[in-house]
Structure formats: structure tokens, C-alpha cells
Amino acid sequence: MILAIDIGGTKLAAGLVGHDGTVAEVRRAATPQGADAETLWRALTDLISPLGVSGVEGVGVGCGGPMTWPDGVVSTLNIPGWRGFPLRARLAARFPGLPVRLHNDAICLAVAEHWRGAGRGYGDMLGMVVSTGVGGGLILNGRLVHGRTGNAGHIGHVVVEPEGGPRCGCGGHGCLEAVARGPALAMWALEQGWTPGAASASGGAALPGGATTLVSVGVEDRAVTARGLAADARAGGPVAVRAMRRAGRALGIAIASTTHLCDLDLVTIGGGLSQAGEPLFGPLEEALREHARMEFARRVKVLPAALGQESCLIGAAALLLAGDAYWPT
Ligand SMILES: [Zn+2]
Secondary structure (H helix, E strand, C coil): CEEEEEECCCEEEEEEECCCCCEEEEEEEECCCCCCHHHHHHHHHHHHCCCCCCCCCEEEEEECCCEECCCCEECCCCCCCCCCECHHHHHHHHCCCCCEEEEEHHHHHHHHHHHHCCCCCCCCEEEEEECCCEEEEEEECCEECCCCCCCCCCHHHCECCCCCCCECCCCCECEHHHHHCHHHHHHHHHHCCCCCCHHHHCCCCCCCCCCCCCCCCCCCCHHHHHHHHHHHHHCCCHHHHHHHHHHHHHHHHHHHHHHHHHCCCEEEEECHHHHHCHHHHHHHHHHHHHHCCCHHHHHCEEEECCCCCCHHHHHHHHHHHCCCCCCCC
């Protein structure tokens, strides 16, 4: 059993993950906003404390980047109170004698899909997440590719619109993330006259996750907005459909390049936007087939991620439970 921890800008989660990938005793809490480093640490330890950790063999953590890896000193973008916070060392002191492994949350999502999700049995895959940001993890020959600094797989900063593309948080422009991240896409849709919730409130298709009407969505509520846009696109809202087409084509172009570079079998896509279904995946496939022209690249498949909200916990546990497949020896 592994104590698995998922740390994001809006929520914290912790649970116990068995060797077969099943998750038990999941606890969740909101990430304290505007809190200092020690307040954040207390929120995390308060979350973990009630868990029965007597049989735990190790601690696995998925955390938003950036971070130094494998040291696990985190400066999570959406948690301003943690700048250079030694999260791995603090957890190691809290659980003496147990191994503690920490990786980027997008990497953990990719690992989870490969270990127990849609990528099971595939040798060469890219696991992507399209949400507040666009991230990924690359698995080649059945093993996670880390890179020297742990940053391999950062597909969000592959350039898809070199001429006149939007500014990116990295300082560049035209990156996939600058085009396809939920908030950027929602902003683009609002500029084009999108009324959040209008299409899905008028009898549109329900999302698998439940949310149907998202009338009072504000653009500052990033996760909900991306899901709201996805819901409106599924319901046929014309601006939302165009926004999904914009994101889908950018994703297809980036995936085509990555497929040629890495000889991929499979790409999985998780995160709020992946629930858009055909309005996203149709244009994605179209752009992918336009650009993935080499014979070997035509086999690549793109699938929605199979695991749900516990995916990061499962991937964090797999850092310890899968031998050296996802952690360097
Ligand atoms: Zn960028």
C-alpha cells in the first residue's frame, strides 16, 4: 500500500493505493488560498493524518510544477505560498524510513494511464492533460522518459502557431498551451461572443461527469469554464464548437509532430476539455491525419483518458509500485 498525494492549486487529495491500483480512503480538501508555506503544509498534514498509514510502504506525490526533480523542491505555479518549498524532504521527515517520490502531476496522469488506464499494454505513448494548462508525460519502450531535469514530455510548449499565435506563460508565443488551455480557450470564446451555459442550458447533452447547466460561470473559475465550454460544444453552441475546433486542431498538429519524433502507438487525453467529445476529437483527428503523413505515424491512436479524478493518486503510487518503469534506478 502506498500513501498517494495529489497537490494542485485548487485542491489537495490523499489516499491509499494498493498494488493493483485500487484507491481507498480518499480524502480531499480545498487548497488554502493566499496561505503561507507552513499553513499549506498544515493543511496537507491535516488531510493525511486520519488515514491509516500503518501498513504503508512508501509515499508518492503528484504536484503541479515547476519543481526541482528528483529532489522534490516545489514552486507550484498556482500555489504562491510555496516557492522553493522542500516538499519531498518534509514528507520524508514526517514518514521516517519510507521512500518518498514526487513528480509533476501531468507526468503522474500519464503514468496512471499507462499503468492502469487506456495505455495499458502499450509500449510507446504520450499521456496528455488539457485543463488549466496543457501537460504530458512520455513513455517509450514501456518506461517513463524523465529527461535530466524531470521535464521531458512538456508538450504544452510545442509551438503550433509560430506566426501571430497567442502569448504563452513561458514567455514565448504560439505554444500549444497558449492556444488550448481551458482559460485561454474560454477567453477566446468570450471574445467571439460566447454566452457561457446558453447552449447546454437549452436541453443540451449532459456531460458524463454530471454538469449540464453552467449559466453563471465566470472566467476566473477556470476548471468550470473549460468544462462549461466543453458542455456547450457538445450541445452544439456555435462559438463553443469553433473554440473546440481551434483547440482540437492545435492538439492534432502537436500530436502529429510528437508522433513522428517518438514513433508513438497511442496518445491519451485527459482533463476537463477532453470531455467535449466529437467537437474536440473530430478536428483533432482531422489535423492529425493531415500532418501525420509518414507511413509509420499513421498507426497512432488518440483516446480519451480512462481514469477519473483519482488518476493523479494512482500515477503517484505507480512511481513506487511499478519497479523502475516510472522511476530511475
Ligand atoms: Zn509556452
